[in-house]
Amino acid sequence: MFTGIVEERGEIVAREDLDQAARFSIRGPLVTSDAAYGDSIAVNGVCLTVVEHADGIFTVDVMAETLRRSSLADLSPGAPVNLERAMAADGRFGGHIVQGHVDGVGTIASISPTPNWTVVRIGLPADLERYVVEKGSITLDGTSLTVSAVGAGDDGPWLEVSLIPTTLAETTLGLAEVGSPVNLEVDVIAKYVERLTGAGTSRQEKGE
Structure with a gap:
């Protein structure tokens, strides 16, 4: 779950188009500072799973359904993106209940x-x-x-x-x-x- 309080403005550094999917590498030094494999990070409001991370850059896989229902399909290297880590249980609830599921x-x-x-x-x-x-x-x-x-x-x-x-x-x-x-x-x-x-x-x- 997220709160909609953007932690940093990141940047798409690479995109690989796959069969009915895409893989994005995203620069986000703050959100990767404590990232682990399998963590959730919201990218422009879309909850995605970290599959790789190193040197302030993390990689996510985006399936066709997500590309179809969101604006992520339009992103290319150099595009800025809003980033937020999943809410910690002891954190402040500064925004509102955000699932990371684009409607x-x-x-x-x-x-x-x-x-x-x-x-x-x-x-x-x-x-x-x-x-x-x-x-x-x-x-x-x-x-x-x-x-x-x-x-x-x-x-x-x-x-x-x-x-x-x-x-x-x-x-x-x-x-x-x-x-x-x-x-x-x-x-x-x-x-x-x-x-x-x-x-x-x-x-x-x-x-x-």
């Missing part, structure tokens, strides 16, 4: 700087709209953020987040441009609530 990919629709923060609007896949609420939590490329606004337009539903200078400086969101893809993970609690209430309604309808 979909959004697209940055607009970036509006102000003197003290930047408002970013992201086009939201229609099937995720029901899980996103104003003042709720959302994970964007592995970064835990608060939804500042939601809405819908001719191009479909959208959400907005307001980014402080620290977030812009320490994560890949500060380098993103209009049109950039963003990995989205909605609040897992919303999905469980939907599942439970839906199952309850179904049993009642059946007279169980």
Whole structure:
């Protein structure tokens, strides 16, 4: 499990395309400082397993399903990535519950700087709209953020987040441009609530 508090901005140093998979080597001196084989590290919000590590670089294998459901398929050497180690049991819970399981990919629709923060609007896949609420939590490329606004337009539903200078400086969101893809993970609690209430309604309808 993760919290969405990005520990460092790493970099893709190598990519090897395999049969229905890809192997990435990623530079991340901080997250590899205590890494071991089999550890979990979130890369742009995707939970991946360390298969090799040395000299501040770790290697992960990414299967076709993950490539299809996330923006990792678009990454090439030189690309910056957000990195976070799995949460330690005695650590502070600074963000929210983040599983590292991407629900979909959004697209940055607009970036509006102000003197003290930047408002970013992201086009939201229609099937995720029901899980996103104003003042709720959302994970964007592995970064835990608060939804500042939601809405819908001719191009479909959208959400907005307001980014402080620290977030812009320490994560890949500060380098993103209009049109950039963003990995989205909605609040897992919303999905469980939907599942439970839906199952309850179904049993009642059946007279169980």
